[in-house]
Amino acid sequence: QVQLVESGGGLVQAGGSLRLSCAASGNAFSINTMAWYRQAPGKQRELVATATRGGYTNYADSVKGRFTISRDNAKNTVYLQMNSLKPEDTAVYYCAALLYLGNDYWGQGTQVTVSS
Numbered sequence: 001q002v003q004l005v006e007s008g009g010g011l012v013q014a015g016g017s018l019r020l021s022c023a024a025s026g027n028a029f030s031i032n033t034m035a036w037y038r039q040a041p042g043k044q045r046e047l048v049a050t051a052t053r054g055g056y057t058n059y060a061d062s063v064k065g066r067f068t069i070s071r072d073n074a075k076n077t078v079y080l081q082m083n084s085l086k087p088e089d090t091a092v093y094y095c096a097a098l099l100y101l102g103n104d105y106w107g108q109g110t111q112v113t114v115s116s
Helices: none
Strands: 003-008 010-013 018-026 031-039 046-052 057-058 065-070 076-081 089-100 104-106 110-115
Touching: 003 089, 003 104, 010 057, 018 031, 018 089, 018 110, 031 076, 046 065, 046 076
Parallel strands: 010 110
Antiparallel strands: 003 018, 018 076, 031 046, 031 089, 046 057, 065 076, 089 104, 089 110
């Protein structure tokens, strides 16, 4: 079992920045990939960024150059630094953990609202 707790969401003006955090507990040593997803009202959940334990990262085209995912394996925490935020970035952001065995776990989500 893995528990994920997100923090750092909020309201920000367009062009601003926010930093999301996701702390994993439980069998965190068994996590391979950690990721951020988001879901806007009326839309499907979409992948934002991923980071493997070995440090490989990947981003959705819509956030490349603006968002940075980073991971502190010692603290079992993943971060999402979001810069140059746009109103279309408004969504509930979810942290996810994919274990080596294939199980996946999700956080409760944190709201990010970008005003124009």
